[in-house]
Amino acid sequence: SAVISQKPSRDICQRGTSLTIQCQVDSQVTMMFWYRQQPGQSLTLIATANQGSEATYESGFVIDKFPISRPNLTFSTLTVSNMSPEDSSIYLCSVDEGWNTEAFFGQGTRLTVV
Amino acid sequence: TQLLEQSPQFLSIQEGENLTVYCNSSSVFSSLQWYRQEPGEGPVLLVTVVTGGEVKKLKRLTFQFGDARKDSSLHITAAQPGDTGLYLCAGARSNDYKLSFGAGTTVTVRA
Numbered sequence: 001s002a003v004i005s006q007k008p009s010r011d012i013c014q015r016g017t018s019l020t021i022q023c024q025v026d027s028q029v030t031m032m033f034w035y036r037q038q039p040g041q042s043l044t045l046i047a048t049a050n051q052g053s054e055a056t057y058e059s060g061f062v063i064d065k066f067p068i069s070r071p072n073l074t075f076s077t078l079t080v081s082n083m084s085p086e087d088s089s090i091y092l093c094s095v096d097e098g099w100n101t102e103a104f105f106g107q108g109t110r111l112t113v114v
Numbered sequence: 115t116q117l118l119e120q121s122p123q124f125l126s127i128q129e130g131e132n133l134t135v136y137c138n139s140s141s142v143f144s145s146l147q148w149y150r151q152e153p154g155e156g157p158v159l160l161v162t163v164v165t166g167g168e169v170k171k172l173k174r175l176t177f178q179f180g181d182a183r184k185d186s187s188l189h190i191t192a193a194q195p196g197d198t199g200l201y202l203c204a205g206a207r208s209n210d211y212k213l214s215f216g217a218g219t220t221v222t223v224r225a
Binding site for chain 1: 154155202215218
C-alpha cells in the first residue's frame with residue numbers, strides 16, 4: 001500500500017492569492033490524481049498528473065487556474081491560482097497501483113478563501 | 115449526472131440498528147470499491163468486489179456486487195458509533211483508468 005503525505009493540511013488564504021499543495025508518495029507511481037471535495041460530499045476529479053507529460057484536466061478545470069507539476073514519480077503539486085471564496089474546499093491527492101486498483105488518498109488540504 | 119447513483123444521502127440511526135447503502139448504475143463495472151472517510155482524513159478502502167454476485171464480509175459489514183456488475187450494496191449489522199462516517203462507492207470500468215465515485219452517504223450512529 002502507498003503512504004501519501006499531503007501538505008498543508010489546512011490554510012486560510014486571501015482572495016486573489018495562490019496556494020500550492022504538495023503531495024509526496026512513499027513509492028513510485030505512474031499516475032497521481034487531484035480531487036476536490038466539498039465537506040460531506042463526493043469527490044470531483046480535477047486532473048490526472050503523469051510524470052514527464054502535461055496533466056490531463058477534467059471538464060470544468062483548466063491549467064491556468066489549477067497548474068500541476070509532476071517532477072518525478074513520487075511527488076506532485078497542485079496550485080490553486082487567483083483564489084476566490086468559491087475555491088474553498090478540500091483538495092485531495094490520490095494514487096493507485098495500476099489500472100482499476102485500490103486508490104490511496106492523502107489526508108486532504110482544507111482550503112478556506114476569505 | 116453521476117455515473118454511480120448512491121443512496122440514501124444521509125442516514126442517522128441508533129446504535130445496534132442495521133443499515134444499508136446502495137450504489138446503482140446503468141454501466142457495467144469491472145470492479146466496485148467501497149471507501150469510508152472520516153472528518154479531516156482521506157477516504158480509506160473498505161473492500162473491492164470484482165465478480166458479479168460476489169458477497170464479501172468484513173466483520174459486521176457485508177458487501178454485495180450485483181450479478182450484472184452494475185450495482186452494489188453495503189450492509190452494516192448492529193451499527194456502532196465508530197461506524198459513523200462518509201461512505202463512498204467507486205466504480206472502475208475496463209475502458210477507463212479513472213474511478214467514478216458515487217455522491218456519498220453520510221452515516222451517523224447515535225450512542
